[in-house]
Amino acid sequence: MIWARRVIAPAEWNEVQDQFESLFVKLGCPGQMMLVATSGCSPTILFASLPNTVLLTVLAGFEQTGDGELPAEAALLVGHPHAFEKRFRYPNRPSM
Numbered sequence: 001m002i003w004a005r006r007v008i009a010p011a012e013w014n015e016v017q018d019q020f021e022s023l024f025v026k027l028g029c030p031g032q033m034m035l036v037a038t039s040g041c042s043p044t045i046l047f048a049s050l051p052n053t054v055l056l057t058v059l060a061g062f063e064q065t066g067d068g069e070l071p072a073e074a075a076l077l078v079g080h081p082h083a084f085e086k087r088f089r090y091p092n093r094p095s096m
Contacts, residue, residue, distance in 0.1 A: 001032045003070060004048045004062035008037075013044075016061075020048060021078045023058060027051065034079025038071050039091045047074065049083075 008016060020035045027033065030051055038045045047070060048062055056062055073091045076084040 001049050001051060002053055002056075003065050003067060004050060004056055004059065005065045005069065006046050006048075006059075006062045007043050008046050008061075009043070016046065016059075017077055020059065023055065024078050029080070031080055032083050034084055035077045036074035036079070036084065036088060037077055039073065039075050045071075046077075047071070049079070 006016070017035065024030070024033055024035075032049055033051060034049045036047050038047075046062075047065070048059060050056065050059075053064065056064060070087065072089060074084075074088045075091065076088075
C-alpha cells in the first residue's frame, strides 16, 4: 500500500469522495484501502491509501506521500473501520 494526499476545496469534496468510492468498489473493497480527511485544519487534506502507484493516475490531484506525513487524527470517509483504527484515531475521542 502507498499513501497519497490532496488539499481539497469544499466545492470539490463530493466529487473526489465519489470518485474514490467508485474505485474502491471496483477494486473489490480492499481491506487496507481508505480515504480519510483531516479535521480542524484549514485547508482540509484528504489522505488515500492505495494498493499501488498506478492508481495515482486515476485520482487527479493526489500526490504520493510517506507514512511520516500522516496525521494522528482523521475522519474515515471510505474504507473499513478496523483498518482505519489501526492507523488513526478519531478526533476528540479519548485515548484508550
